[in-house]
Amino acid sequence: MSGRKRLVVVGGGSGGLILANSMVRHGDFEVTLINDTEYHYYWPQLLQIAFRGDDSQLRRSIYGLVNRHVNLVIDRAEKVDLANRKVITASGKEMHYDYVVLAPGLTIDHSAIKGNVELVQQFGDFHSTPENAWRVYNTITSMRKGRLVVAVADPGHRCPPSPYEGVLLADEALRLRGVRNDITITLAVPYPRAYPAETFNEVLEPVLKERGIEIQTFFNLDSVDVQAKKMITLEGNELGFDAAIVVPMHRGPRLTLLPEDLTTDDGFIKADKLTNRVGDYDDAFAIGDASTSTSARTGVTAHLQAKVVEKRLLGLDAINTGRTHCPTEIGFGLGTFVISDYQHPSVKLPPKRVFYVMKRFFADFYWDVLKHPEFWDPIFDAYFDATSPEALWKIFR
Numbered sequence: 001m002s003g004r005k006r007l008v009v010v011g012g013g014s015g016g017l018i019l020a021n022s023m024v025r026h027g028d029f030e031v032t033l034i035n036d037t038e039y040h041y042y043w044p045q046l047l048q049i050a051f052r053g054d055d056s057q058l059r060r061s062i063y064g065l066v067n068r069h070v071n072l073v074i075d076r077a078e079k080v081d082l083a084n085r086k087v088i089t090a091s092g093k094e095m096h097y098d099y100v101v102l103a104p105g106l107t108i109d110h111s112a113i114k115g116n117v118e119l120v121q122q123f124g125d126f127h128s129t130p131e132n133a134w135r136v137y138n139t140i141t142s143m144r145k146g147r148l149v150v151a152v153a154d155p156g157h158r159c160p161p162s163p164y165e166g167v168l169l170a171d172e173a174l175r176l177r178g179v180r181n182d183i184t185i186t187l188a189v190p191y192p193r194a195y196p197a198e199t200f201n202e203v204l205e206p207v208l209k210e211r212g213i214e215i216q217t218f219f220n221l222d223s224v225d226v227q228a229k230k231m232i233t234l235e236g237n238e239l240g241f242d243a244a245i246v247v248p249m250h251r252g253p254r255l256t257l258l259p260e261d262l263t264t265d266d267g268f269i270k271a272d273k274l275t276n277r278v279g280d281y282d283d284a285f286a287i288g289d290a291s292t293s294t295s296a297r298t299g300v301t302a303h304l305q306a307k308v309v310e311k312r313l314l315g316l317d318a319i320n321t322g323r324t325h326c327p328t329e330i331g332f333g334l335g336t337f338v339i340s341d342y343q344h345p346s347v348k349l350p351p352k353r354v355f356y357v358m359k360r361f362f363a364d365f366y367w368d369v370l371k372h373p374e375f376w377d378p379i380f381d382a383y384f385d386a387t388s389p390e391a392l393w394k395i396f397r
């Protein structure tokens with residue numbers, strides 16, 4: 001026995017990889033990271049594939065991103081037994097821990113909406129796999145006329161602004177192809193307004209209107225009839241399309257957690273929104289998309305939660321502020337950010353060129369942020385302080 005505390009991290013995505021690379025710097029932890037693939041995926045790139053045919057930043061080998069002192073295991077965690085402090089993997093390994101952090105992300109359930117499996121085969125989507133994002137690219141580059149519908153089925157989807165980025169990038173791509181005048185773009189959402197948060201809607205809705213995007217509110221998608229090319233709502237209303245993309249239903253990770261009552265009906269891990277602690281277990285935390293503790297399913301949130309859990313594992317009393325910081329590309333070289341926290345609604349940050357440049361720039365140094373948290377932590381601390389919702393609300397009223 002080394003006397004060091006055994007930390008097992010499940011999932012080497014935006015949250016888990018940062019946590020493992022951060023914790024290994026503290027010599028009294030022996031860190032094991034379990035990831036079920038040899039790759040780390042940068043999911044925002046699905047938008048770039050779907051609307052620009054660019055997959056350059058999609059994934060990197062996880063071997064090149066993980067600190068060499070982390071014990072990396074490529075395997076699938078099948079069961080996590082909190083009472084007996086062990087993780088059991090698909091290959092039959094049993095890993096005992098002193099602390100466990102669950103960061104296995106989420107899964108996509110196309111079949112939850114009748115007809116959507118068939119629809120995705122035909123037109124793709126930009127929330128599930130690179131293959132489906134390439135299908136969207138084929139749709140966008142071959143469509144000549146008619147109606148393109150993007151419908152949000154799950155309000156808890158990853159990256160709150162992503163459907164809006166989708167329609168605005170579709171608009172850009174269709175304009176550049178010279179076919180936009182012959183194509184109607186409709187965004188169908190279950191909310192009472194285009195964007196659910198009222199303050200940020202004041203920023204986004206005028207942009208959508210200016211770009212000629214139709215908005216259908218209170219749209220509760222029930223099923224898709226691919227043959228008849230129509231969507232049907234819970235209330236029985238119909239919306240016809242020539243091409244359509246659904247932001248699909250999201251479910252919790254492919255993982256059995258014991259005790260079972262610490263998982264919601266749709267499979268997400270119940271964790272405290274301030275501390276990320278799972279139930280009453282002082283030695284178990286869940287971060288990022290897999291957990292109910294997330295204020296928005298974004299990489300930034302997973303990253304910030306990893307930093308809170310790092311401090312808590314070191315015995316400090318850190319808590320989440322609920323900070324969101326979602327870069328939002330609106331096409332034609334412009335962008336904005338959705339910035340909020342538990343105390344402040346989303347700031348009314350007007351679209352600017354500089355915000356677009358920041359989003360694109362971040363994709364380039366994302367990989368270094370994962371690998372070298374010791375270098376980036378102070379930079380991010382200063383950046384998040386300077387761009388706090390409290391500070392920004394004083395400027396953008």
Ligand SMILES: Cc1cc2nc3c(=O)[nH]c(=O)nc-3n(C[C@H](O)[C@H](O)[C@H](O)COP(=O)(O)OP(=O)(O)OC[C@H]3O[C@@H](n4cnc5c(N)ncnc54)[C@H](O)[C@@H]3O)c2cc1C
Pocket residue numbers: 010011012013014015016034035036037039040041042043044045046047075076077078103104105106126127128158159162253254255287288289290297298299300301302325326327
């Ligand atoms: C279109 C789109 C645009 C987005 N844009 C942004 C953006 O601009 N900014 C932003 O911050 N976020 C954005 N996001 C969201 C962001 O990608 C996710 O919120 C983030 O990746 C969540 O991190 P995570 O660590 O919780 O999960 P993930 O990054 O999904 O990582 C989970 C990891 O766990 C592994 N895993 C899963 N199950 C198991 C298991 N049982 N055992 C072992 N390993 C397992 C997976 O292989 C994966 O490596 C976007 C997402 C999409 C789809």
